[in-house]
Amino acid sequence: MREAMDPWTFVVASYVIGVGATLGMVAWSLLTMRAAEKRRDESRKR
Amino acid sequence: MHGFANPARFLRIARWLMPLCMGLGLVVAMVALGWGVFFAPAERLQGETVRIVYLHVPSAWLGMAGWMAIAGASFAELVWRHPLAAIAARACAVPGAVFTAVCLLTGSLWGRPAWGTWWVWDGRLTSMLVLLFLYFGWMALAQASESADGSENRAPAIFGLVGAVNVPIIHYSVIWWNSQHQAPSITMGKSAMSGDFLWPLLAAMLGFTLIFAGVVLARMRAILANQQAEARLRRKAFSEVEF
Numbered sequence: 001m002r003e004a005m006d007p008w009t010f011v012v013a014s015y016v017i018g019v020g021a022t023l024g025m026v027a028w029s030l031l032t033m034r035a036a037e038k039r040r041d042e043s044r045k046r
Numbered sequence: 047m048h049g050f051a052n053p054a055r056f057l058r059i060a061r062w063l064m065p066l067c068m069g070l071g072l073v074v075a076m077v078a079l080g081w082g083v084f085f086a087p088a089e090r091l092q093g094e095t096v097r098i099v100y101l102h103v104p105s106a107w108l109g110m111a112g113w114m115a116i117a118g119a120s121f122a123e124l125v126w127r128h129p130l131a132a133i134a135a136r137a138c139a140v141p142g143a144v145f146t147a148v149c150l151l152t153g154s155l156w157g158r159p160a161w162g163t164w165w166v167w168d169g170r171l172t173s174m175l176v177l178l179f180l181y182f183g184w185m186a187l188a189q190a191s192e193s194a195d196g197s198e199n200r201a202p203a204i205f206g207l208v209g210a211v212n213v214p215i216i217h218y219s220v221i222w223w224n225s226q227h228q229a230p231s232i233t234m235g236k237s238a239m240s241g242d243f244l245w246p247l248l249a250a251m252l253g254f255t256l257i258f259a260g261v262v263l264a265r266m267r268a269i270l271a272n273q274q275a276e277a278r279l280r281r282k283a284f285s286e287v288e289f
Binding site: 005007008010011013014018019021022026033035036039040043044 | 068072075079083093094095097098101102105140141144147148151152155156158159254257260261264265267268269271272274275278279282
């Protein structure tokens with residue numbers, strides 16, 4: 001007998017992982033860029 | 047290409063190009079995913095699970111494209127000593143690894159309902175897993191060989207070029223060996239997919255590619271800013287010791 005599986009469970013899980021990872025990576029790249037540029041600007045002032 | 051060798055000129059371009067790529071990419075990707083989930087039809091055999099394709103294929107493409115970008119930058123580093131090549135390679139590693147991991151995870155989630163298993167050790171899946179390990183190895187090597195003047199970039203550059211051999215293996219694995227994974231649906235100039243699935247898929251690929259480009263530009267700006275801060279602090283420390 002074939003196992004009954006709800007396909008939407010797999011679709012939603014994929015989208016949570018894919019969209020979450022993408023948005024997390026975008027946020028991380030912007031935050032690290034801002035922190036690095038702030039550090040560079042502060043090193044100019046010293 | 048050497049027109050961008052000047053970091054100041056590169057930064058002038060990256061300041062407007064990075065938010066443009068990232069913003070446009072996020073909009074296009076979200077529209078494409080919404081199109082794929084809410085408006086594209088279910089597939090005759092696979093049903094609703096086919097909607098995973100709109101994430102799985104762009105992430106597979108970017109996992110491989112990320113390594114090809116590392117290989118291209120490595121070539122520019124070894125041959126022309128381009129001052130931004132090593133920075134570009136470093137900037138591509140994390141997004142490339144993230145998209146490779148997303149590809150493996152979404153593939154596994156698709157495999158369970160489609161094949162009845164989360165994982166099989168066939169050519170396509172195994173070579174993609176090897177790509178993820180290559181990214182981890184490359185990042186560890188690049189971090190270990192990091193130096194302020196960039197003189198130690200040769201080892202990661204050679205690794206980047208040698209590792210590129212895995213990319214055609216991934217691509218042709220479904221042709222060369224018996225595989226659970228299907229053969230390519232989209233090849234140069236033709237597609238075996240219906241337009242109902244193809245157009246949202248192409249839109250998702252464009253959107254995620256723009257996001258990838260935006261993240262790479264943001265990472266390059268961060269690496270350059272860190273190098274400039276380090277160099278300035280070192281110069282100051284050195285002048286204080288002298289006098």
